[in-house]
Amino acid sequence: MAATKLKAVDAVVVGTGLAGSILCKSLAETGLKVVGFERGRMLDTQHDFAMPYVHDELKYERHSDILQNLSRETITFRNKMSELALPMRELGSFKPGECVGGAAVHWGCHAKRFLPWDFEAKSRTLERYGASQLAADCTTQDWGISYDELEPYYDQFEHLYGVGGKAGNLNGEIQPGGNPFEGARSREFPNPPSKTTEIGQLFGDAARGLGYTPHSNPTAAMTQAYTNPYKLMLGECVSGGFCGGHVCAQGAKASPLNTVVPALDRHDNFELRTLANVIKINLDSTGKRAVGVTYIDARGREFEQPADLVVLSAYTFNNVRLMMLSGIGKPYDPVSGTGTLGRNYSYQTHGKLQMFFDERTFNPFMGGGGRGTAIDDFNGDNFDHAGLGFIGGGYLASQSSGALPIKGKQLPPGTPGWGGAWKKAAAHWYNRNFTLNLHGGCQSYRDCYLDLDPTYRDANGLPLLRMTFDWHDNEQKMVKHIMAKTAEIAKAIGPAKTGSHGLSARYTIVPYQSTHNIGGAVMGADPATSVVNKYLQSWDVNNVFVVGGSAFPQNSANPPTATIGALACWAADAIKENYLKKPGLLV
Amino acid sequence: MQDTANQRAYGFLTRPEVQFLDAAVERLIPTDELGPGARDAGVTYYIDRQLTSTWGMHGRNYRNGPWHDGTPQQGFQSRLTPQEIYRCGIAETEVHCKRQYGKSFRLLAAEQQDEVLKALEKDAIELPSLSAKLFFGLLWRNTEEGFFSDPVYGGNQDKAGWRLLGFPGVASSSYGTLLYTQTGPYRVEPVSILDVQEGRATLDNQGYPQHQPMKAKD
Numbered sequence: 001m002a003a004t005k006l007k008a009v010d011a012v013v014v015g016t017g018l019a020g021s022i023l024c025k026s027l028a029e030t031g032l033k034v035v036g037f038e039r040g041r042m043l044d045t046q047h048d049f050a051m052p053y054v055h056d057e058l059k060y061e062r063h064s065d066i067l068q069n070l071s072r073e074t075i076t077f078r079n080k081m082s083e084l085a086l087p088m089r090e091l092g093s094f095k096p097g098e099c100v101g102g103a104a105v106h107w108g109c110h111a112k113r114f115l116p117w118d119f120e121a122k123s124r125t126l127e128r129y130g131a132s133q134l135a136a137d138c139t140t141q142d143w144g145i146s147y148d149e150l151e152p153y154y155d156q157f158e159h160l161y162g163v164g165g166k167a168g169n170l171n172g173e174i175q176p177g178g179n180p181f182e183g184a185r186s187r188e189f190p191n192p193p194s195k196t197t198e199i200g201q202l203f204g205d206a207a208r209g210l211g212y213t214p215h216s217n218p219t220a221a222m223t224q225a226y227t228n229p230y231k232l233m234l235g236e237c238v239s240g241g242f243c244g245g246h247v248c249a250q251g252a253k254a255s256p257l258n259t260v261v262p263a264l265d266r267h268d269n270f271e272l273r274t275l276a277n278v279i280k281i282n283l284d285s286t287g288k289r290a291v292g293v294t295y296i297d298a299r300g301r302e303f304e305q306p307a308d309l310v311v312l313s314a315y316t317f318n319n320v321r322l323m324m325l326s327g328i329g330k331p332y333d334p335v336s337g338t339g340t341l342g343r344n345y346s347y348q349t350h351g352k353l354q355m356f357f358d359e360r361t362f363n364p365f366m367g368g369g370g371r372g373t374a375i376d377d378f379n380g381d382n383f384d385h386a387g388l389g390f391i392g393g394g395y396l397a398s399q400s401s402g403a404l405p406i407k408g409k410q411l412p413p414g415t416p417g418w419g420g421a422w423k424k425a426a427a428h429w430y431n432r433n434f435t436l437n438l439h440g441g442c443q444s445y446r447d448c449y450l451d452l453d454p455t456y457r458d459a460n461g462l463p464l465l466r467m468t469f470d471w472h473d474n475e476q477k478m479v480k481h482i483m484a485k486t487a488e489i490a491k492a493i494g495p496a497k498t499g500s501h502g503l504s505a506r507y508t509i510v511p512y513q514s515t516h517n518i519g520g521a522v523m524g525a526d527p528a529t530s531v532v533n534k535y536l537q538s539w540d541v542n543n544v545f546v547v548g549g550s551a552f553p554q555n556s557a558n559p560p561t562a563t564i565g566a567l568a569c570w571a572a573d574a575i576k577e578n579y580l581k582k583p584g585l586l587v
Numbered sequence: 588m589q590d591t592a593n594q595r596a597y598g599f600l601t602r603p604e605v606q607f608l609d610a611a612v613e614r615l616i617p618t619d620e621l622g623p624g625a626r627d628a629g630v631t632y633y634i635d636r637q638l639t640s641t642w643g644m645h646g647r648n649y650r651n652g653p654w655h656d657g658t659p660q661q662g663f664q665s666r667l668t669p670q671e672i673y674r675c676g677i678a679e680t681e682v683h684c685k686r687q688y689g690k691s692f693r694l695l696a697a698e699q700q701d702e703v704l705k706a707l708e709k710d711a712i713e714l715p716s717l718s719a720k721l722f723f724g725l726l727w728r729n730t731e732e733g734f735f736s737d738p739v740y741g742g743n744q745d746k747a748g749w750r751l752l753g754f755p756g757v758a759s760s761s762y763g764t765l766l767y768t769q770t771g772p773y774r775v776e777p778v779s780i781l782d783v784q785e786g787r788a789t790l791d792n793q794g795y796p797q798h799q800p801m802k803a804k805d
Binding site for chain 1: 646
């Protein structure tokens with residue numbers, strides 16, 4: 001079927017989640033004619049997120065229509081290149097969104113910045129430890145941007161999203177009560193830190209006793225009522241649980257839907273086109289310039305939307321896949337190590353140490369919004385890695401996430417899987433435990449990458465994206481090392497029983513781990529090892545910008561949201577201040 | 588043993604299937620001194636409702652072939668839908684029980700029922716159409732869901748699962764303060780979405796229920 005060609009606009013933004021919504025707003029402010037494309041539907045928060053219906057664990061765990069509908073499109077997965085990749089038939093390890101706001105509608109509100117080390121992981125490792133510290137197949141690299149360059153944009157994003165926290169490093173001065181390991185920030189958080197909970201106190205006291213530096217975890221669940229720079233109001237979080245993986249009835253969880261999207265209504269030059277699935281970026285005959293996008297609407301009709309500027313800001317997978325389907329950039333070949341598109345896919349590592357108490361109760365259903373106490377002493381390069389045989393690390397936190405009854409129960413090791421003994425254990429321990437969570441980084445490797453699947457196709461007949469990924473020794477060693485340190489902290493807290501869980505021997509697509517899939521269209525200073533430059537601009541097609549987690553060359557231990565938000569603000573600024581004035585390669 | 592076949596209108600499950608599931612879920616989460624088990628909490632009805640929903644036919648799953656078993660890391664790869672898994676799984680487990688014990692699953696002694704469930708879990712029974720482990724895995728997952736999800740889905744009747752744990756259900760807006768001040772267990776009558784829908788809960792001006800102290804046990 002021939003596509004109907006529409007009237008040209010100045011710019012299109014593909015995907016209206018965390019990054020896309022920010023780019024839509026910034027571009028709309030210039031007065032340009034802008035169209036934002038979203039494959040999912042618009043959400044009406046007042047009705048879609050109404051009480052009591054959002055306090056429904058089953059729906060958001062299993063059935064919600066804000067998550068990607070895999071019947072139309074999924075990915076395929078294998079651990080190793082020698083295996084046959086098979087489709088991810090049901091959601092498990094991660095939950096990409098399919099709605100305006102994207103996955104940021106159900107995020108957990110953990111709003112940590114990345115460490116300065118994260119952006120220069122390779123050069124700083126070589127400098128401090130030498131090349132032998134890196135595994136031979138490790139493809140971790142510098143980002144081509146420094147923490148200091150990104151700092152003003154972290155600040156911008158934190159004010160947009162009303163992040164609560166306590167500065168640990170204000171213009172280079174270490175601040176009591178904050179995280180002393182964070183990069184220097186130019187001013188305080190816009191909102192105060194969350195208060196210390198009972199489990200935060202227990203963890204904090206034990207950690208402090210061992211010489212570590214506990215602090216309140218930065219959160220984007222409002223710690224007080226807040227009005228952001230777009231004059232949008234967010235209410236104070238009541239810690240009602242039903243948070244990570246869920247939507248917020250109160251509007252206390254900062255998301256595109258309450259921080260940016262309503263402000264788009266003020267721009268007559270902006271149009272949001274929902275249920276519109278972009279399937280291709282169209283190039284001119286030279287292949288060096290994008291001329292617009294092709295999309296399919298809800299009725300299945302195909303349209304061509306011409307535009308001078310194309311911003312790709314879909315989920316990591318779709319940014320990479322759309323570039324592949326459009327012939328932009330050179331696909332990565334893991335055998336020869338050449339090509340860049342699809343290279344350096346990575347994920348997030350994790351561990352948990354459960355602590356069970358005979359006499360204490362914690363009311364674990366209260367909480368949410370990433371409220372908790374954390375230590376950064378084992379994050380990044382905050383500790384000496386000499387002789388340890390790995391790089392990177394993670395942060396430890398005791399979080400009140402709102403433990404729900406289906407998925408949030410913790411049981412001591414050795415508990416039977418079902419039956420009377422299981423029932424008694426569930427009843428006894430549900431209220432008598434809390435967990436220390438390790439949230440760890442993940443380096444990139446030569447054999448972990450994204451490409452197009454040779455067999456499986458989506459509902460439009462287009463090839464699915466194929467993920468090849470497994471855990472590597474560096475991450476196994478890192479998680480083991482930090483879990484051993486965590487066990488020392490747990491011992492100081494003194495529970496009756498503990499359970500320790502690190503990485504599985506192999507990465508598995510089930511169960512849920514995190515929606516922190518990154519890389520594949522990575523940023524960098526060198527076109528031989530990156531898909532986009534430091535301004536998130538395609539090296540090959542200069543009027544295409546690719547913004548999102550896809551730009552991370554490897555993963556920090558810290559959750560990706562704040563950095564995706566900061567990169568979106570940074571790229572929007574580069575487009576407005578530099579690209580639009582003088583279209584062309586920005587570096 | 589009383590089954591629930593006459594208590595509800597089942598949309599997908601046949602009477603023998605209801606009887607099988609009532610007996611099976613009762614072993615998975617048994618009635619004991621702590622309170623009702625999965626059968627009396629309506630878990631079979633919950634499973635029936637799930638099987639008639641979009642999920643029962645894997646309406647949001649990717650269902651194109653080719654089909655391969657794959658590795659455990661690759662997750663669910665069966666060509667069967669949940670409806671088909673239950674239909675085949677129950678019928679074929681019944682064949683096994685009649686061959687092994689000469690009786691239907693529901694008529695076996697509790698220890699024998701546990702023996703069958705453990706064998707399914709360990710994939711130690713060869714079912715003709717599907718892996719026993721796949722059937723057991725889905726049965727256990729749905730049993731746990733049905734016991735602990737909101738009663739609006741048909742299970743967790745009288746909030747039996749939530750009472751067992753001490754989970755209050757739909758949150759109170761007072762948690763914002765209590766998270767930092769409450770010492771000792773917060774014991775209230777749980778409130779479900781169904782309670783709010785049917786007017787059994789008093790709501791505050793933010794739409795959150797006002798929790799009431801736990802009623803004394805009979």
